[in-house]
Amino acid sequence: MTPLAVKQRAPVFAALGDPTRLRLVARLAEGEPLSISQLTDGEKVTRQAITKHLEVLAEAGLVIDRRRGRERLYELDAAPLDEAREFLDRVSAQWDQAIARLRALVER
């Protein structure tokens, strides 16, 4: 990964730290590109708020938007998520190793 790519992905983790944005990511994770109207449907916040959230996700590189006719459609880009997941997997593996040592200590 180049330093530029690292820099570009810097806001990924912050972008996911919001329940509305997480829900948007979860809906887009189903695979189908969705419009702002579709994404606002079922949310308690306004269309403007959803647009702002989508902008944050787009800046983080998590969603890609494309214009189709008069509509703008949003799609998930999973690559930055995979990286976040991989980090957590590694930290998680460290815990597993530490827990194994803890077990050896208390069960001996």
Place this chain on the structure above:
Amino acid sequence: MSTDKIEKHVELKASLSRVWRAITDSTEFGEWFGVALTSPFVAGAIVRGNITSKGYEHLTAELHIDRVDEAARIFAFRWHPFAIDPAVDYSSEPMTVVQFALTETTRGTHLEIIETGFDALPASRRTKAFAANGEGWTIQAKNLTDHLAKVA
């Protein structure tokens, strides 16, 4: 799909008091966590120590102790997870919170470990730290296991 939290649930065949000591006695904690700690865990204290694994002795871990609550069987601290680049000053970065909660079971003790706050860490930490150090932590863990096997 949380990227913010790590949660571990462990069944240990040991009494609650034994496990409590292993996680709240800083010397015992350091033995399995992999850091040489000398001062005790007291709420509000900052406890520092060198990583004990071969090749990483130049690194210091710093634990900010938040809670040592034996009645509630909860122990919690904050730290900079995997702060493994000596050239980087991590002090301005957000810390993650690690909480241990113990429950007595019929067969021993249930240990729950929850670490939260990863989403607030700079993304560069997540990518660079591991890319640059490769399997360093795996090797470190193996060193430690070997060492513990010798002293056991």
